[in-house]
Amino acid sequence: MFARTVCRTPVLASFRSRPHQIPSIRQYAVAANEDVRAKLMEGLKTAMKAKDASKSTIIRSMLSEVYDADKKKQEKIDTPAIQALVQKAVSRRKDAAKQYESGSRPDLASQELAEASILSAYLPPLLSTSEVDRILQEVISENDIKLENPAQVNMVVGKVFRAFYARVDKTSVDSAYVRRKAEELVKGQ
Template identity: 30%
Template sequence: MALTDQINEDLKAAMLARDEVRKLTLRGIKKEILEARTAPGFSGELDDQALMKILSKMLKQRKDSAAIYEQQNRPELAANELAEAVIIQSYLPKALSPEELEAALNEIIKQAAAKGPADMGKVMGMASKALSGKAEGRQISETVKRLLSSM
């Protein structure tokens, strides 16, 4: 079953169960998908990689919002954002552990024949494509920087 079909089915189930948080989160996901499909210059259907990118962006927004709400001493709003983040996370593939990420990046560094920090741009380009949806960009960047500086 395609991811968009799964989201639609889960939305129906949430509506029947009167699960407001899940319903609102899934409607938000559908809205983002619709906006991506109707964006200028886009034609055709969204592939799974594009959907993962949308979901990753939404997850990051929820986590950032929750952190801001915590700083502003608004725990009820932070809890709501974190609940939405959990729902969004359920549609993303399992994130790589730090060890798995490092192993994958070492392989990419070998493929890129990187010699040191000067090759960071080349490695990041390959890593971003290969690890899209599996790890956050910031996490990839920090690990690449650490690995290349130790060469």
């Protein structure tokens, strides 16, 4: 009995002398740059509390993709990378819905579109088409981009893309619309 008390005393004394180590045991605080990750976790909690199995499964699959990317990079990925992962998941589901519709399976297509709408709630809102048009016009005029040779359309559009995406995050715009509008503006000069 006396031996146990003697053995425990140094352990407790060591904790008292190093109180700064106790809080470091649990580091689950959400950093400022992990708002999408936090939103996904909060969405999972609410779906589980509401016993919504389909929504919780979708969010779990998205979180598993995020955790897989964390492991590949060997550190937590930042918010733009998570947004890109969510955007890819949404586009995969929309493509699957198109394939199901072409295969005469509207039930599966509607399920994929519902999953895409659930995941798109975790993305920031897209820029409006008028905002994209304005930024493209500014990029072309500021960088003095002109089409001198009609055979070099792709090269000139590439310059417009580089300048445009230097200003705007890729996840905040519809890239197909940006491509169409950039080609239209370059050819219209």
